[in-house]
Amino acid sequence: MGLHTLYRTIDEHTKPVEGRVVGTIPSWINGSLYRNGPGIYEVGDTKYKFFFDPLAIFQRFHIHSGKAFYQSRILKSDTYKANMAARKIVVSEFGTFAVPDPCQNTFKQFLSFFGYDNTLVNFFPFEDEIYAISESKFVHRVDPETLDSLGKVNLSNYVAVNAASAHAHYDADGTVHNVGSVHGMSPEICFVRFTPTGQNDKSSMEGSEFSSGKIVASIPFSRRLGMSFVHSFAMTENYYVVVEQPLFFDFLKLKESDKNGETALSSLEWCPSVRAKLHVVSKHTGEKINTYEAKAFVVFHHCNAYEEDGHIVVDLLGYKNNDMLDAFYLSNLTSQESLEIFRRTNQGTLRRYVLPIHVDQEASVGQNLISFEGSKAKAIKTINDTVLVNFEEIIPGLGLEFPQINYRKYNGRKYRFLYVEGWPNNEGKNFRLLKIDIETRQVLEWAEDGCYPCEPVFVPNPDGTEEDDGVLLSAINDLKADVHCKAFLVILDAKTMKEIARAYFDIPRFPRDFHGLFKSENV
Template identity: 30%
Template sequence: MSNSSKLLRSLTKSEQSPVEANVIGEIPKWLNGTLFRNGPGRFKYGDKTYEHLFDGHSCIHKFQIKNGKVFYSNKFLETHSYKKTLKESRLYSVFGTIDVCSNLYERMKLVFQWPETLDNANINLVPYGNDRLFALTETNTMYEIDPSNLCIINRIQIDKYLQQATTTFAHPHILEDGSWITMGMNFKNFPPHYELIEYKKVDDIKVICENAEIIARVPSSHYFGLSYFHSFGLTKNYIVFLEQSIKFDVKNLLTGIFTNKAFSNAFCMLDNFPTRIHVINRNNGQIIQKKFTSEPLVVFHHINTYEVYDLQNNLCEIITDVCAYDPKFFDIKNFTYENMYTESLLGTSAIRSTARRITIPMKNEDYEIYCEAKELNPNVVFELPVINYSRFNGKNYQFMYAANYFTLPFSIVKMNMQNPSEVLEKKYESENGKYLPSEPIFVESPSPKSEDDGILLVMVLSDKKDYLSILDAKNLKEIAKAEIPEDVKGAFTFHGFFAQSDKFKKLNQ
């Protein structure tokens, strides 16, 4: 058996003091700023292990790039869950792990209020405006982070400020002025609702959701539940939200609370549930009153969404590209720490996700409209897709970059979305090493001549020295790498972003 998956580490210590990396090759002179990343950094506490990939406690990683040099540091996010687990050596209930020490009274309180230990913000790290940094997950809690030392500035429970929403989520769309358009759940009404929310950029507020505005409320197609959601599409004028085959069932949740089952037990697969496509006018919040559907899909990540117009400037269709799984094979409960660590899912349909293009006709007069989810290239399996977001999010675009965790050696792929057979791949392999690359982050060149004129930043875990890999986004050639000292270790990350020093000055102090 290969050792690659053993790079899904459980760290026991942070490296808060920056260490200098050894740079091999030449970092572009214009590349100055900080790469922030977030993910599950610690699973094990003594002989106890958090059981699901989503359950490991957050570790935030930071690569400072300045004048050709790179400095690395990391820090555990000191949430209530992390501190109580560390102090008591007790595993608290999270997504796929149960608290064996809990009693029925403690669990029944979950029906009425969020437990303080369900606050492990280990999914994403994003800017608000150009001067504030937030760690996100998919409960009611987010954390504002001090970019200089990665310590917590503020713990924010959004349900204290937003009466209409009980959760936040991990993938807000970030507008040009730094505002967010985000989503949440509302279980206070039946059927439950999906809430689309704007956190407007306001300089003098302490809590970013104080002045939040509800854009739209979309009722669930399930009376006692909601389809799971992790991202959505955004164009200049519209929001596209997919209500999909993986359902969060309230009845299953209540049963699980009574019998002490993991929260993941509340999720069930509806293999034959057609994907419901909700199109919302982002300017006035009106939901397009048509029943758009597609084939059953499971989608974590939207790639991009854009509008298509005819020669008379009339809206013809909306294109939404997603990274999708087949619900007949997908089970979110399979994404355990053990399965990821032992590579038992590699090459199986359980983790096979490919690019699908959904075309939504906007001139069709019918009420019920089926929209094909066309598989663009069945041979390219990937996750964690990114684009040249700052210039092409919501616009017609050409290139997507992503990570391949389906087959060894793991790699970074680039797909031409206008000609999907045109694919490049950077494989991370050698005779003596094992490597685990992260989601690639695109950074545009200062005076770009094309959409892919820039570099990709990839955090690579190795059984020897971890490093930052810097790729030319045009051809995926590695132009430089910054090796971290061997006694300093990183951990697996889901998402992050690059704060360029000229735009995000406060995040680079």
């Protein structure tokens, strides 16, 4: 069996399947790991073409009293219903163009790009509920036990945005933060905030819990007829940081895409000669603090950001260009050479940008404005009074993705440990789980021959006192041909990366998914 076997339609398991536990699951782990990603890759004779497009499947790993259970459910979105009714793909997605069924034209116009409801990327918690989210204006409230959609909420009814990012941030008090975009003649990046009202009406799906929505700040995109691709952003205790990368949706191409039989992906334009812009905004006042510039790069995922000695430290996984997108065409992922395609592709590396919060206007041209010790990153004053930032590569040569930290205690604060998925590289390494010590640059690894892990999710020990007191949970597909149980959940000691336990499930495999969260019963 090869990696290509993971990118195929999979059956749902609506009734919990009990796992066979090897080892001992710590007694303090009580809760559910929810995961989100593609589940249905074809409808009738039509097939999705890009990894971001297939119909969503939700997963739940429920752990309680040393036992583990697994279940999954296909999201019965309006997109799903329209496709199934037509027995073919009639709703275009990011990289898949669909010729609409004649009976579905009105529906398709309604579900135009950035308005689709196939929320297959991530989850976020709000008002004691969990919501599935993608890159659109819709979110689905999800039943935490059955994984059914309890209906969808149109965020644009509460904040004036056309889309939201797939990576919302949330505070200990339940406040949710996100970035969105406003399209039209003057496209903007918008920073939005939803505060808990305590008046969530669970019998209604009108979205009343989002009525507290507020646009904190707006920043015009640098292109009048285009906008940057924004998948995530960073947040410190006092600031938002968003990267306007020179990977732009061309609005003119997007407008003509249906007429020309093209997708939103085809309207993305990579502009290597254009500098990336790092916008910093006050969370409290909405004031734009500064915009910093950097040599062109692409970012999907931020790791963390924090403030230190008058600077904002931003850690992210940066790419030299956008050629990684080519690796996500399903024709590549489902080929026998898929691992080699990953190895040949420019991969994300751990970058650190350091942004001086207050720029000394008296500083001379060419001066490095970073004043605290221990950083190799630079922030150079230029002749036109802009600040050009150069990154420090924390761990050179490692292809990394899907970063996770001890989010509850360290998001937006100075941290030390990062957990990531290591991608295949030219040294022969395949997919694996890594722990990176930001201070010492030490890397610990968990890997097993023939096994393909998903994003590691950190679960803190409620009695722990140190940053890495806890475990990592990762769903593993074992692709070895001679293995009966090919799907298991691994539980690793987050300090040592040594295995504590695993739970085997008698199912063919897990879907290849994107992101998830752990909701504890201890809180």
